[in-house]
Amino acid sequence: MLSLNRFDSSKAEGLEPDVASLVARRASSFGASSVLFYEQPLHIVRAEGVWMHDAHGRKFMDVYNNVPSVGHCHPHVVEAIARQAAKLATNTRYLYDNVHDYAERLLATFPAALSNVVFTCTGSESNDLALRMAKKFTCGGGFIVTNTAYHGNTEAVMAISPSSFRDRVVPAHVRTVAPPDGYTDPTGDVGARFAADVQAAIADLEANGIRFAALIVDSIFSSDGIFADPPGFLKPAVDAVHAAGGVFIADEVQPGFGRTGLNMWGHQHHGVEADIVTMGKPMGNGFPMGGVVTRREILDPFCQETGYFNTFGGNPVAAAAGMAVLDVIEGEGLMRNAHEVGGHLRAGLRALMADFPGVGDVRGAGLFTGMEFSRPGTREPDRDTATYVINAMKTHGVLIGAAGAHGNTLKVRPPLCFSRDNAEHFVDVMRTVLAAR
Amino acid sequence: MLSLNRFDSSKAEGLEPDVASLVARRASSFGASSVLFYEQPLHIVRAEGVWMHDAHGRKFMDVYNNVPSVGHCHPHVVEAIARQAAKLATNTRYLYDNVHDYAERLLATFPAALSNVVFTCTGSESNDLALRMAKKFTCGGGFIVTNTAYHGNTEAVMAISPSSFRDRVVPAHVRTVAPPDGYTDPTGDVGARFAADVQAAIADLEANGIRFAALIVDSIFSSDGIFADPPGFLKPAVDAVHAAGGVFIADEVQPGFGRTGLNMWGHQHHGVEADIVTMGKPMGNGFPMGGVVTRREILDPFCQETGYFNTFGGNPVAAAAGMAVLDVIEGEGLMRNAHEVGGHLRAGLRALMADFPGVGDVRGAGLFTGMEFSRPGTREPDRDTATYVINAMKTHGVLIGAAGAHGNTLKVRPPLCFSRDNAEHFVDVMRTVLAAR
Structure with a gap:
């Protein structure tokens, strides 16, 4: 998915x-590891709230980064990091208060059964650990993911991330299923179709002698193209997973921490309970931290067999940053804001469909919106327009990215402090850019 | 290795x-993931320099943590983190200056051929990536590690970390070799013996149809028991690795960043060039960051096949922290200090051997010292004394840990700002504690 909208050094x-x-x-x-966004990369020097500033004094509205989730360089988070870094930064082999204050506050956002947390440094580390917990708990080794899933960058996690496969084949222990895409799905019941695919994948694993371990999904299906509706579409698949003795891993690295508006965690949008929840990116608003939340009976056997220690995981500075993020989400009403402004944004974007038939679909939840471009009169992907829009909007001072198997869906994902004015500005720029196409 | 000196919740x-x-x-x-140090865990509230303070006003000399390598809460590092966190904290898909300033300064500490760096968040992520680079470059899949090696916590890295195996068997693609232990090695030529074992392991891999990829060692052999002498003992093994078409990965997560005194990187103690160098813990003095340095021809094919992106890796706050750490190492002469104070410390500890025959060996480089306890008159491991000493020294306000397959070697690893006075205090407390045994 990172090949989209990539700087080409030959140009x-x-x-x-x-x-x-x-x-x-x-x-x-x-x-060779250098990959930059945009045909003309940005030289950024500072950022605050929803704005990033470049070295030439230009400012850009950031509608793409979901790491600085409560706003770039939020002073409450910055101060928490600075204060704690000056006081104590060590590992969890010693006792200190704030990591436990934070752990308890984080766990309070989950159902009681999800009572244990393990802190890591990144979403990738979280998913790497979750896969192993699932294997140990189920005595299985087979995983089901969506066609264009991305779950991180370790060896184990890349093996279940088809969006990073390039020319490689799907590993033997992995099955891929089409995402619950209500836009192009011809069946009309995306939840039933998704569950049937998951069930078939389970059967295929077992037929090949591979015991099923887990279904893992990013609960907003970010890299697949952003799918949230209808609420509940995940439930039949999760039921099928449980019926087969597997576990359901909700990868909340992208939708988590209130982004979807009505719920702290994206999978709650579907009325399902996860067995394992993984988190990362927005957790510390940029401070590197992640976590895995699960049930005691899933963590126990893994720890008995292997154990887990993460030097930086759960350090007091991370705990302070994480706590400050929760403070801001609550104190500034960011979930309510995500819900309201997200709805307003999508209404504004949908209103463009009348004038611009290339806008095939506008969808999402809270401040996670997908805007899909199709060839007018069809639902066939139009990647060229998406790529054009991304670069043209950058010229107009607005930063977005693309998602989906065909790169034809804009990923609209601003900080949660995005205002109605910001949303209206975004829609205005979108109108200008589409009109100029 | 973490089962040593572990709090027992039944007590x-x-x-x-x-x-x-x-x-x-x-x-x-x-x-179940909770593991704490000490029979009586410590409730720490703040730390500075070489001192940690608990909630009861007691202070402890930290002679164990190698993360706060330039001293706990060093003001120059804290200020760099605070300043940059308030200004910009984003990912490397945009250009910003300080990550390139830092990358160039870091690379300048290596031979010219090691010209590329990939930033990660942890030593585990660094090693996970290094293994994949080695596999791609060699078209192999077999790894050789030392008997009690620890290289991190991802699935791929735990598979090459025998110290975390517990009851599990060595995976088919891994071979273990005895570390270059000059204390218990009967051959008298530890480098030749180590190389012969590596060569035999390569042959055994190939005989089993597994193409050899890499030898990876922590170049101070921390979890194996800390082995540094004689300088050069790694060279025959590295030559054997190269002769067999494999790569040598120097895991510098523990010895790196000047800890061994005369060299910035532990493997330089042995006059060898690594093909891949991995780093973590001390890199940001507690800010979660890691990195992989390698040659262009090793990075290129990996990026062509797979690519790598790490959301938090190389973010501007990490770059600022890393730069500040290099400032302090240089500005405060910490490598020279590590060499001189480390030598002074070992001389003081060796002087105890006359009075305490249970002190079998004192060894190391710079401020990474191993102190091995043996049954008097033998070289048989005496874990009980090591465990006693660790807890007794804690009672006297000094924190250390244990290492080695038998847990009988003290791991003496203070911040690099450890002074001659600190070292003498450490030796005095050790004398008191041993006398009370």
Whole structure:
């Protein structure tokens, strides 16, 4: 999914001198691992709230990054990090208060059965750990993911991330299913179709001698194209998973921490209970931290067999950052804001459909919106328009990205402090950009 | 290795009330993943330099944690984190200056061929990535590690970490070799013996149809028991690895960033060049960050096949923390200090051998010292004395841990700002504690 909207170093002519210099330095030190956004990469120097500022004094509305979820450089979070970093930053082999205050506050957002948390540093580490817990608990090894899923960057997690497969084949222990895509799904009952696919995948694993372990989904299906409706569509699949003795892992790295508006966790949108929940990106508003929440009977056997220690996981600075993020989500009413402004944003974008038939669908929950471009009169993907829009909106000072198997769905995912005015500005710019196509 | 010196919750009676309360809360939220140091866990509230302070006003000299490597809560690092967190904290899909300043300064500490760096968040992520680079570059899949190696906590990395195996068997793609232990090695040429074992392991992998990929070692052999002498002992093994078409991965998560005194990186003690170097713990003095440094021809094919993106890796706050750590190492002469104070410390500890025949060996490099307890007159491991010493020294306000397959070697690993006075205090307390045995 990162190949979309990627800077092409063979087209480096015409870059501003500061950008050209950084691109060259980057090619030298990062080598082949250097991937940049945009045909003309951005040289960013500071950010606050929903705004990022470049070295030339231009400002950009950030409608893409879901890490600075309560707003770039939120002073409450920054201060919490600074204060705690000056006081104590060590590992969890010692007792200290704030990690337990934080653990309890975090766990209070889950059903009582999800009573244990393990802290990590990243969403990738969280998913890597979750897969192993699921294997140990089920004595299985087979995993089901969606066609264009992305769950992280460790070896084990990349193996269940088809969006990063490129030319590689799906590993033997993995089955992929089409995401619950209500836009292109011809059946009309996306939940039943998804559950049937999951059930078939379970049967296929078992037929190949691979015991089923888990279904893992990003509960907003971000890299698949962003699917949230109708609420409840996950339930039949989760029931099928449980009936087969597997566990359901909700990857909340992207939708978690209130982004979907009505719920703290994306899977709650579907009225299901997860067996394991993984989290990362927005947890510390940029401070590297992640976590895995699960039931005691799932954690116990894993710890008996293997154990887990993460040097930086749950350190006091992370706990302070995480606590401050929860403070801001509550104190500033960001879930309610995500719900209201997200709805307002989607209504504004949907209103464009009358004038611009290439806008095939606008969907999402809270401040996680997908805007899909199709060839007019069809539901066939139109990636070119999506790519055009991303770069044209950047020219107009608005940053977004693309998602989905065909890269034709805009991923609209601003900080949760995004205001109605911000949303209206976004829609205005979108109208301008589409009109100029 | 973490089972040594571990709090036993069945012996929780008699804990101070604040400790008992935190232990109970921890059991509730962390569940089976809760592991604490010491028979009586410590309730820490703040730390600075080489000192940690508990909730009862007691202070402890920290001679164990190698994360706060330039000193707990070093003001220069804290200020760098606070300043940058308030300004910009985003991912490396945009350009910003300080990550490139940092990457170049870090790479300047390596030979020119090691020209590329990939930033991660933890040593585990670094090693997980390094293994995949090695596999891709060599088209192999077999790894050689030491008997009690620990390289991290992801699924792939735990598979090459025998110290975390417990009752599990060594995976088919892994071979273990005895560490270069000059104390118990009967051959007298630890480098030749180690190389012969590595060569035999390569042959055994190939005989089983598994192409050899890499030898990976923590270049100070921390969890194996800390082995540094004679300098150069790694060279024959690294030559054998290269002759067999494999790569040598130097895990510098523990010895790196000047801890061994004369060299920035532990493997340089042996006059060898690594193909891949991994780093973590001390890199940000507690800020979660890691990295992999390698040659362009090793990174290229991996990126072509798979690519790698780490959301938090190389973010500007990490870059600021990492830069500040390098500032302090240079500005305060910490490598020279590590060399001199480490030597002074070992001389003081060796002087105890005359009075305490249970002190079998004192060894190490810079401020990474192993002190091995053996049954007097033998080289047989004496774990009981090591465990006694650790808890007794804690009572005297000094924190250390144990290492090695038998848990009989003290791991003496203070912040690099450890002074001659600190070292002498440590030796005095050790004398007192041993005399009271």
